[in-house]
Amino acid sequence: MNLAQVKELLQAEVLSGEEKLATTHALSVCGADLMSDVLAFTKEKTLLLTGLTNPQVIRTAEMIDLVGLVFVRGKRPSEDVIAMARERGLPMLSTKLPLYETCGLLYTAGLPGCSARAANG
């Protein structure tokens, strides 16, 4: 699924990387607020759903090449953090939905979690 489809599904606002949404594909999704868990358990080409909006989320995305970020519960990072994402060409969305419902919508639409991807190779 590409991030333009994710944006539609979640009725999300685009915060950065609008030009890359249609060409950026997520193979799996991770929902977490703990960056150490994200570092430990995600595969490549993963979309992260999170309620954290600090610079370490962008750093984490950079370290493990996350395909994009979705901030849940209507959260928005500061302009500094949005600028960091733009510099790195990292797509970011913000949805009003809470984490559980965001996960549910993407899972029902066919996007697996990282552990399912690991099990299926």
Next chain:
Amino acid sequence: MIQRFPVAGEDFSAAGEASSKIKNILRQVGEDAELIRRVCIAAYEAEMNLVIHAGGGEMILKLDTDMVEVIAQDRGPGIPDVELAMQEGYSTASDLAREMGFGAGMGMANMKRCASEMLIDTEVGKGTTVTLRFKTGKN
């Protein structure tokens, strides 16, 4: 090749810059993507520990023909009980570190999982040196 990167303590906006530079260097020298991923995760966790626990320090990257080595060195408080610090879930991090999404007691275990070899040299009141070695698969 040896490169050194200073890391400032308690500076959460700059935390991760050294690991980001390490990543760029590994990409430039054409290391394997999976290896880069493992090095970056371990380096970033080590760098966060310098920021959170040690009042800053230094990250050192050494590139050899068959090995990438990342060393996180500080003159912080040291680790009184290394075995305890290695346990998943054990942490002495501040609330501020936790707000940043760290400090859940995963960092040391994450480093060990990613590296081929992990060495910890620590003395209470003197500081800590964590050496992370990654075999590159080249000859």
